[in-house]
Amino acid sequence: MAFVLSEEQTMLRDMAKQFFSEQVPVTNLRKIRDDGSEDGFDRDVWKQIVELGFAGILIPEDLGGTGFGPMGIGIVMQEAGRTLAASPLYATAVLGAGMIIAAGSESQKKQLLPRVAAGELLLALAIDETNHHNPANIAMTATRDGDDFVLSGEKRFVIDGHIADKLIVAARTSGTPGETQGISAFLIDADMAGITRTRTHMVDTRNAANIAFDNVKVPADALLGGTDSAFPELENVLDMGRVCLSAEMLGGIETVFDTTLTYLKERKQFDAIIGTFQALQHRAAEMFCEVEICQSVVLDALSALEERRNDIPRAASLAKARLSEAARLITNEGVQMHGGIGMTDAVDVGLFLKRARVQAQMLGDANFHRSRYADLGGY
């Protein structure tokens, strides 16, 4: 049954819940921010994440992973989302590993995946070039030069771009921006000559970078998948990323909702607990419905991935659009219902609000996914 976790999955969830709540509470993110961490994540925490096997969840067991699959990583992302845990999990273990699994050659897989599972290799996927996610809209070029390719162009908002050891770069080997044909993927060292990485400090204190490629010469064996034809695999991995992000967002809104509900039951005004006011009760009930709906679409999208259903794109767009909207509603209501204190840096709800807006933009906001959903429906 897709909507009810198996015993194994329940154990994984309990383990992840305990780990993130005890070892990586929100104070961990505050510390990274207040210390002005260069890395933007906590290497000790990452080590523990790796030891728990989370970095290799998508990686088959014979390549050093745990093979827990999409449902597994979704469960972990949801728990990480509850405490705003900052780590390379998403960029490295979901997008990076996902792309190598989907498009890599046998030797690329053998060489790289065990190192990813062991936490030795950090990855970042560089796709977007404008302020809005649009994976077909790639202008960056990869031009043949004898046995090599020369990469030129700029990537924006590359998650974990400045800490990654290797980059997976989507570039155009033919065609024009907007076309899905003609896109190729390259797996290259992040410190090659001609690459300039600029860390961008985002509102959610999480890692991102703009990356410029100035005639970067890469060998042909850097290709990940076929020339001109990487888009389908890229889309598969992006869908996996969208669903995992949705799971992370779900964890976030669950925390905000629970925290807000607790506050409604504590705070007194007009000699009454504010939770007795019907104006607030109804808004709380509406949020409850949203959370329930969000749980359903995330679980459905994860099982679509797990079962390799043919409606993965539709399920992923549904989840990402839905969660982006719900997270906006619930974080806004969370701040509002806390009153003045909700505006302060001292309480966490503002941190969740900031994170939610970045998550909403990542791999397509609600508008993008509604349009994609309509395209998939033939209208």
Next chain:
Amino acid sequence: MTNLETFRAETRAWLEENCPESMRTPMPEREMPWGGRNASYPNPDTKVWMDNMASRGWTAPTWPAEYGGGGLSKEENKVLQEELARIKARPALTSFGLWMLGPALLEFASEEQKKKYIGEIVRGEIRWCQGYSEPGAGSDLAGLQTKAEDKGDHYLVNGQKVWTSYADQCDWIFCLVRTDNSVKHDGISFLLIDMDDPGVEARPIKLISGSSPFCETFLTDVKVPKENLVGELNKGWTIAKRLLEHERSMISGMGMGAGAASMGGMEAVAKENFGTDGDRIADPAIRNAIAAHKMDQQAFGLTMKRAGEEAKAGQGMGAAASMFKYYGTEVNKRRFELLLDIMGTQALGWEGEGFDSKELAVTRSWLRSKGNSIEGGTSEVQLNVIAKRVLGLPTA
């Protein structure tokens, strides 16, 4: 072959033989199979189909066979529903008896009552209506005043019910009556009344949609035999609430996908109205609104499915009925508002020339949909239930 496969094969063969051709076509409202003593059958196949299904208890497939139900397991019923859907069969019987009263009787009624009433419901012999609301008791249902006095061998009932759907066409009414004035909830009883009895009168009320599906029902010195009391005296509120849960889950699933479906889907209607840009609807705002709405519908459907699976696995989703009633009816209302946006003036015809029957049906269904968030407990009441019972928010 497994038992289920055998069951499927037999069911398929039986349906092939017993479901008349015309019962495999879309159902116009006037051919709804409500059953009852006064039923008329503009299409005689309706009655044939009802009787065929009732002969196997399949109008109520999962009810116990000893009372006339189908006695099917959940799995068998799933197969039956799939086979019915496969041939696009119309429902064989639609009734408040099936949706609301029957499940409550199976839980709360005496053995004799079940023997008598369940079979009648399954066979579509008696058409039931619901006598809950009163002029002074709507959302605050427990404030009802219709009283039943103990007169030794019978109860004497006096009072007025209102918004009684289809009362003028029904045979019996299940009523909430006051049997103790000194307490509110604990002074209510659940009574079954034959509408042919002297003193029962139903007067139709006209709705904004132009039709008159519900009535004012007057009860004046009606003598009701004591054996018509369901459950214990003054314990009717428990039954009333359980029955409301059945009603709410019925209403929340009602009409999903209908309306536009008869017009070939709202995407197609939008393409006709606004033209296309490649495969896309040319108007981006409408296209976006349709996608948003379809997402709402899909997400709601998934949540219903999840609730079902969780129930099977023994994990409750808590006051799910209220959430579904609230969300489902609000989505349904939005669907019709969106259809109006898409169809423009063509969805606003009242009658006569210039509109085809499907367009006129959209107008009327749009107006009717407004009642979805009022009947069976308003949206506001559902939100109250969620806030208090699920979220545990305190009362002032």
